[in-house]
Amino acid sequence: MIRAWEADPSSPLVRRLGKSPEELGTTGGESGCPDIWELENGDIAVIGRDLTDSYRARLPDGAKIAPDERLVIIPRTTAVAAKEDIPDA
Template identity: 90%
Template sequence: MIRGWEADPSSPLARRLGKSPEELGTTGGESGCPDIWELENGDIAVIGRDLTDSYRTDLPDGLKIAPDERLVVIPRRTAVAAKADTPDA
């Protein structure tokens, strides 16, 4: 399959975008925390709940999830907190 973009698994995590899960109150302890990180290559990594199977059968037209992709949901406050750290272009 030819794609216009491919994830680079060798690019390390560089910095958190927004506030930590502890600051936002979205952590349940050590078992997982929604978060957004910028990689050294500029790509973005998102940690959230995998709801791919829940959404796969009811996707809007034009939205597709490849077999090696996952639909991840994060709290709104996590995304909003990252806005100030996210470049406009």
């Protein structure tokens, strides 16, 4: 399958977008830390809960999940805290 975009698994994480899970109170300690990171190539990595199976059958029109993709949920506070670090263009 040819796609317009492919993820580059060799691109390292370079900076957190927003506040750390500790600052936001969204971590359980050693595991379960929702987070958003910018990769060296400019792509974004999201750490969250994989709820692909819960949402797959009820996606809105136009939304699709490829076999090698996952729908990941993060707390609203994590996304809001990252907003100031995400460029407008």
